[in-house]
Amino acid sequence: MRAVITVIGKDRVGIIAGISTILADCNVNILDLTQTIMQDIFTMMMLVDVSKCSISFADLSDSLEGKGRDLGLSVKIQHEDIFSSMHRI
Amino acid sequence: MISPFEIIETIKMIQEENLDIRTITMGISLRDCCHPDAGEACRKIYDKITSLSRDLVKVGEDIEREYGIPIINKRISVTPISLAAESSDEESYLRFAQTLDKAADTAGVNFIGGFSALVHKGYTKGDGRLIRSIPEALSTTRKVCSSVNVATTKAGINMDAVREMGLMIKEAARLTADNGGLACAKLVVFSNVPEDNPFMAGAFHGIGEPECVINVGVSGPGAIKSALEKVKGADFGVVAETIKKKAFKITRMGELVAREASRRLGVPFGIVDLSLAPTPTIGDSVAHILEEMGLEKCGAHGTTAALALLNDAVKKGGTMASSYVGGLSGAFIPVSEDAGMIDAVQCGALSLEKLEAMTCVCSVGLDMIVVPGSTSAETISAIIADEIAIGVINNKTTAVRIIPAPGKEVGDVVEFGGLLGSGPVMKVSPFGSEEFIKRGGRVPAPIHSLSN
Incomplete structure (x- = not known):
């Protein structure tokens, strides 16, 4: 299963390091990564493969959201299909 | 990969514009729960609802979590109780409403629909009993929703039922006077009622529906x-x-x-x-x-x-x-x-x-x-x-x-x-x-x- 991680908020040092450390610890592979500044807001998106993830999806989600709170950012992980079903026929 | 703009659009729709799945409603047939003994019928109804809906709330919450889309309500609709209760000699169907309420509690859903009757052309014995039980049923239960179909384009309008529903609505309001007539908020009078509606208070599981089904309202x-x-x-x-x-x-x-x-x-x-x-x-x-x-x-x-x-x-x-x-x-x-x-x-x-x-x-x-x-x-x-x-x-x-x-x-x-x-x-x-x-x-x- 593939999922999309979105990180939205104010830019600062250590965002990618913080998120990717959690992913590496949980055996989640990063497939693609883009980042941009949209309307003055730092926005990063990662496409990840969670099929070999060592913890449950709910725990991974909690851990990423927790890291987001530490960094003062919104971090969400969602199944890729929510985006593909909405935007692709 | 989906473009960042598309991802942001989806997230914005959910977070800022309140986009959600309003309800996942499980429709359950109770046609095999009829029994001459009302107690036995209620037991069968309770067992069937709670066994089929056992994972409904959990699955809803898992999907909510994994897809990041809020699913506001998980609900159940059942065969109109006028049909499921009719084989019994029970004069009031209050006991059936209480069974539905209890089953809804066990399932963890916030509403259960189907304390209903279809009377567009006339009443059967069970229809009349159900309709006359509505005020008490809705005022003594929390999660039960009721609907009555009084007309269709094919059958015309049952004006006797229209008259009686006026009386039932007044009575339901009187019995819940302390809460502004709250029981009436759980009661809908329909024409041409759809049999697969997932929204409350009008949801019920129609007679042309399968044994169990999932309907979703966005x-x-x-x-x-x-x-x-x-x-x-x-x-x-x-x-x-x-x-x-x-x-x-x-x-x-x-x-x-x-x-x-x-x-x-x-x-x-x-x-x-x-x-x-x-x-x-x-x-x-x-x-x-x-x-x-x-x-x-x-x-x-x-x-x-x-x-x-x-x-x-x-x-x-x-x-x-x-x-x-x-x-x-x-x-x-x-x-x-x-x-x-x-x-x-x-x-x-x-x-x-x-x-x-x-x-x-x-x-x-x-x-x-x-x-x-x-x-x-x-x-x-x-x-x-x-x-x-x-x-x-x-x-x-x-x-x-x-x-x-x-x-x-x-x-x-x-x-x-x-x-x-x-x-x-x-x-x-x-x-x-x-x-x-x-x-x-x-x-x-x-x-x-x-x-x-």
Whole structure:
């Protein structure tokens, strides 16, 4: 299963390091990564493969959201299909 | 990979524009639960509901988590209890309502629909018993919802049932006088009722439905309004196109959730109901969409036209996005559940008469309307008759969910809480309809029902 991680908020040092450390610890592979500044807001998106993830999806989600709170950012992980079903026929 | 702009659009629709899956409703047949002994029938009903719905809430929560889309309600609809209870000699079906309430508690759902009867052509023994049990059933249970279909385009209007429903609504209000007549908020009178509607209070599991089914209702008035904000001043072709595109995206999400829930629960997927269902939350209002089209207030002249366009465009966009569409599918205009509608009533822009006109072009009817507690049963029946006639003649579903709030007068506001919101008391005609309602009998089916 593939999922999309979105990180939205104010830019600062250590965002990618913080998120990717959690992913590496949980055996989640990063497939693609883009980042941009949209309307003055730092926005990063990662496409990840969670099929070999060592913890449950709910725990991974909690851990990423927790890291987001530490960094003062919104971090969400969602199944890729929510985006593909909405935007692709 | 999906583009960042598309990802942001989806997240914005969910986080800022209140896009959500309004309900995952599991339909359960109770046709094999009939038994001459009411206690035994209730036991079978309880066991069947709780066993089939065991994982419903958990699966809903898992999907919510994994896909990041809020699923507001998990609910259950069952075969009309008039059918399931009829084999017993029980005079009152209160015990069946209590069984449903208990099953809903065990399943962890917030409403269970199907304390219902279909009486468009007349009553069976069970129908009459069920209808007369409604006031007590709704006032002594918390989660049970009730509906009665009193007319169809093919059968005409059962005016005896219309008269009796006026009396039952008054009685249900009286029994819950301390809560503003709350029991009436769980009771809908229908014409041409759909058998696969996932929305409460009118949901039940129709007799043509399979053993168990998953139906999903989507919502997203905020997302539509937000899209229209970007096309200010554009002509109606652009407005319709904008709504269609947004409705498509909203419905795709509903379809995905419905299929996923169906797969995980091992239950067939029934339909997606393409409705715009408002909530009292600011930014989740159908009235505000109409105002965004250029009306100073919902209820101003032009409102019916605006709603007609909205309703049609939602259906056109949504139909393309789902393989099976059903239920009510259209814009809802429940007064107490829509911040814009409440506001429009309070400032005098929106009247009962205008709402009646609006129901000719949208999906349901006079919904969550609070009227003075002094309104007579005959006047309520006459309001129902008017609304039902609109449905029968126009070959569409219409419904009435009306609350004659005891002790309340025009100008008062009744608080129901939660998704039911708060309803300003609306003015009804002071002129009587007693002799009209007293006639009873059946209004014949309209000429265009003879289509075979």
